[in-house]
Amino acid sequence: MRAAVCHDFENKGPLSVGTLPSPDLGAGCVRIQVRAAGVNFADTLIVKGEYQVKPQLPFAPGLEVAGFVTEVASDVTGLQVGDRVMACVDYGGFAEEAVARELDTVAMPDAMTFVEAAGFPIVYGTSHIGLVNKLKLQAGETLLVHGAAGGVGLTAVEIGKVLGARVIATAGGPEKLAIAKKYGADELIDYRTEDIRERVKALTDGRGADAVYDPVGGSVFDATLRATAQGGRILIVGFASGTVPQIPANILLVKNITAIGYYWGAHRKLDPPLVKESFAELMSWYAEGKVKPHVSHVFPLEDVQKALDTLAGRKSTGKVVVTLTDSDA
Numbered sequence: 001m002r003a004a005v006c007h008d009f010e011n012k013g014p015l016s017v018g019t020l021p022s023p024d025l026g027a028g029c030v031r032i033q034v035r036a037a038g039v040n041f042a043d044t045l046i047v048k049g050e051y052q053v054k055p056q057l058p059f060a061p062g063l064e065v066a067g068f069v070t071e072v073a074s075d076v077t078g079l080q081v082g083d084r085v086m087a088c089v090d091y092g093g094f095a096e097e098a099v100a101r102e103l104d105t106v107a108m109p110d111a112m113t114f115v116e117a118a119g120f121p122i123v124y125g126t127s128h129i130g131l132v133n134k135l136k137l138q139a140g141e142t143l144l145v146h147g148a149a150g151g152v153g154l155t156a157v158e159i160g161k162v163l164g165a166r167v168i169a170t171a172g173g174p175e176k177l178a179i180a181k182k183y184g185a186d187e188l189i190d191y192r193t194e195d196i197r198e199r200v201k202a203l204t205d206g207r208g209a210d211a212v213y214d215p216v217g218g219s220v221f222d223a224t225l226r227a228t229a230q231g232g233r234i235l236i237v238g239f240a241s242g243t244v245p246q247i248p249a250n251i252l253l254v255k256n257i258t259a260i261g262y263y264w265g266a267h268r269k270l271d272p273p274l275v276k277e278s279f280a281e282l283m284s285w286y287a288e289g290k291v292k293p294h295v296s297h298v299f300p301l302e303d304v305q306k307a308l309d310t311l312a313g314r315k316s317t318g319k320v321v322v323t324l325t326d327s328d329a
Contacts, residue, residue, distance in 0.1 A: 001021070064093055125279065128278045140164060196220065234259045
């Protein structure tokens with residue numbers, strides 16, 4: 001099958017399209033004819049051998065796919081051949097075929113395109129469980145979202161508004177802030193020209209944010225600690241800045257702040273029922289028009305390296321998607 005193939009970790013050269021054997025169909029799994037695949041920051045790490053999952057070489061990266069079910073294992077009961085689905089995989093998404101666990105596969109709403117679906121599971125799944133179950137965000141609270149025009153950040157803005165929060169969004173530059181505003185952000189902070197701590201304090205009459213969603217880390221997290229209200233909560237989602245912050249525990253103590261480490265992917269195995277409930281609500285919200293995926297760039301498989309570079313270079317907003325066919329219908 002055609003695939004974007006990573007041949008080695010040491011060379012760290014550009015991905016190119018080649019061939020790989022079709023993956024085996026295991027128990028409890030479905031085979032998917034991939035029409036589109038979402039690009040994630042983790043893909044830029046896994047091809048360098050720097051991600052927590054290190055596949056056997058050669059392999060195709062790609063953590064989320066959308067397409068048609070073409071085969072089901074004998075113990076699969078909820079899906080059938082021909083179903084339009086989105087799914088998460090540990091890797092292998094940038095290929096003509098992918099195999100996913102039934103537990104990780106979700107039927108697509110009729111109105112959803114494959115491009116939308118390919119960029120949906122990870123970012124919406126991350127933000128939904130993060131805001132609802134981890135931060136326990138309440139209507140009327142102030143939510144500070146960093147990286148608010150990126151994949152997970154933009155969905156956090158969107159879901160925060162669905163939950164009734166007042167959302168303060170940070171991003172780099174007016175164009176990215178405009179996207180966050182379009183998706184519901186109430187207040188905007190350009191971290192390139194404004195002091196996050198001072199602006200949050202000014203916007204909250206000195207109190208600070210009740211809850212913080214941080215996929216950035218680095219100096220942004222340092223400012224966050226001082227922009228969080230007494231008794232507030234900080235959700236640590238990732239480190240897109242490239243710098244893992246060292247948390248001064250004395251500030252957590254003095255301000256009674258709760259810092260929550262959160263890796264959504266682990267919940268696929270730790271708590272499948274929670275993930276299933278989360279996607280059920282998200283599909284309902286999509287059908288009701290409460291959430292609408294934003295995909296800024298779509299590349300054919302042949303340009304997979306451009307897709308990775310666009311994401312890594314912070315030239316995108318929302319999601320970047322790779323397509324395996326000319327149509328996303």
